[in-house]
Amino acid sequence: MKSLEELNTLKIKSVAKYYICPNNRIELIEALKFAKDKGVKLFILGNGSNLIFSKDFYQDVLFLNTKGLKKILLNDGTLFCEAGVLGKDLINFSIKNGLSGFEFLTGIPGTVGGFVKMNSGAFGKEMKDIVKSVDVIDLYTFNYDKIAAKDILFEYRGALNLKSFIILGAKLSFKCEDPSLIKMRVADIAKSRALKQPLLNNCGSVFKNGKGYFAGKLIEDAGLKGFSIGGASVSKKHANFIINRGDAVGSDVVKLINYIQEKIFTIFKVKLEREVYIF
Secondary structure (H helix, E strand, O other): OEEOHHHOOOOOOOEEEEEEOOOOHHHHHHHHHHHHHHOOEEEEEOOOOOEEOOOOEEEEEEEEEHHHOOOEEEEOOEEEEEOOOEHHHHHHHHHHHOEEOOHHHOOOOOEHHHHHHHOOEEOOEEHHHOEEEEEEEEOOOOOEEEEEHHHOOEEOOEEHHHOOEEEEEEEEOOEEOOHHHHHHHHHHHHHHHHHHOOOOOEOOOOEOOEOOEOHHHHHHHOOOOOOEEOOEEEOOOOOOOEEEOOOOOHHHHHHHHHHHHHHHHHHHOOOOOEOOEEO
């Protein structure tokens, strides 16, 4: 049994019967074989951001956490990050070594594997702009592969042809620059996020922006800032964020998301598309 409360940034209380956090590729393969032998579903977990646990207990699922894969390798001008590397650790590494190009990830509470799979982005830049190649394991054959960036079907907040793979790590592009300049930009972005977005007990942006509209602006205009269902509430700081006031359960969050979608469609005839994944 494993509590998942500290393994999701929304801090939803949930329990998993099966959980493993492999530290290398061999242990990861063993976990995949375990899931296959047990006949249980596999769920890949990173930092637990962009994710909502909708159940109190998961009995027939193996939660495989890639955060044990956390090496950052810089050799001969090539940067490789394993899937479990936290965004904040990549940022700190880039400052220390004078590597620019990752500043846009400042404040996004995820891992490199999640960033790639979601094509995470901010301030006009996305992961597709810095990914050179991705190391993966096929979920069905357990075979290793390396996929070049040109062969990845990146889309807005997604990568279509990576869904049947576990991401092991990614080779990322960068530019060499004075560490003090990188540190200054990171500080500016962190300050901007702190002013505009809630920092704790949330799962990041809940809805995708669309052509001609920003989801948060529509939700705010609908008068839903601060609106709550159970322990889940629309943030008063940024309406495209849902926060856990301390006692939210997964069903509270799901009900709130559905309510927001219905309300926005009724008022603006816009179908908000979820960015977060409900499991």
